[in-house]
């Protein structure tokens with residue numbers, strides 16, 4: 001019997017992460033890489049001291065109430081923790097950490113891709129070439145919306161929001177933002193703060209969501225707020241599907257008030273919204289904001305750094321509760 005702590009890794013993390021984990025811990029890996037169910041989480045809590053779950057494993061209050069006291073730390077392999085009932089985990093005595101910063105640039109890259117693709121008809125353009133339907137060219141063919149110099153509204157100017165703003169500056173965009181609090185002049189870097197959501201919406205030719213999913217932000221972008229955006233605005237969401245009222249977004253796209261949307265996150269995942277599939281003006285990706293090799297290694301290492309600190313009796317750097 002080794003005296004190393006035992007940890008459960010429910011999803012197939014990067015090779016480098018698994019190699020380091022196996023060096024330092026007794027590791028139980030879910031080799032078939034399916035999401036851990038409530039039953040799996042509860043059963044595993046009696047066999048392990050720590051876990052490295054992803055946002056696909058849900059720690060609801062009902063699950064947390066049934067956790068075995070052996071489990072002492074949930075070191076998430078994600079920055080978003082809307083899959084965790086933090087107050088319940090805290091009152092159950094379980095430490096929770098996440099992986100901030102290391103995925104901000106990768107996620108901001110995907111937001112840029114979605115913004116550009118949604119603005120410039122990437123879905124329809126790709127389909128027309130791919131299917132051999134490209135049989136003419138004209139000056140009015142596939143005319144899109146220019147990103148360079150346009151006004152971008154950012155909701156949630158945290159780590160990913162600021163990384164996105166840095167990239168948008170490269171496109172000479174005029175940056176506006178709404179956040180829980182105003183940033184320092186250094187972090188703001190010329191971006192224009194809107195204390196009021198409506199005032200941000202009214203100037204946003206493009207709108208990109210970067211705040212966490214919380215009870216307060218659920219369906220943040222509803223019919224009323226969509227109507228406040230300028231005619232022909234483009235929506236980008238790499239945050240969480242829960243932030244958008246998807247039926248209201250479809251209505252706004254169908255009416256032409258919203259020109260297009262670029263979405264990495266959906267209310268139902270995996271799968272997405274089947275009603276979106278027939279819309280060429282929705283550019284969709286399957287929640288791959290942080291999916292680069294470098295970032296996935298960095299996320300895994302950050303989760304392990306948190307475990308290492310915890311099991312060494314120190315404060316984990318990314319402790320949330």
Ligand SMILES: NC(=O)C1=CN([C@@H]2O[C@H](COP(=O)(O)OP(=O)(O)OC[C@H]3O[C@@H](n4cnc5c(N)ncnc54)[C@H](O)[C@@H]3O)[C@@H](O)[C@H]2O)C=CC1
Nearest residue numbers: 080107156157158159160179180210211212238239289290
């Ligand atoms: N698509 C993907 O693969 C990824 C998605 N994400 C999502 O992005 C989110 C943001 O990540 P970070 O930037 O690292 O978090 P962060 O905590 O650094 O930034 C979030 C910002 O939102 C602001 N905020 C919170 N509630 C708000 C509200 N009601 N109204 C306005 N602003 C509000 C906060 O003040 C903060 O500045 C995560 O919670 C996660 O859901 C993050 C990484 C990858």
Ligand SMILES: O=C(O)C(=O)CO
Nearest residue numbers: 055077078079080290
């Ligand atoms: O980290 C997160 O919050 C994600 O959505 C996946 O990287």
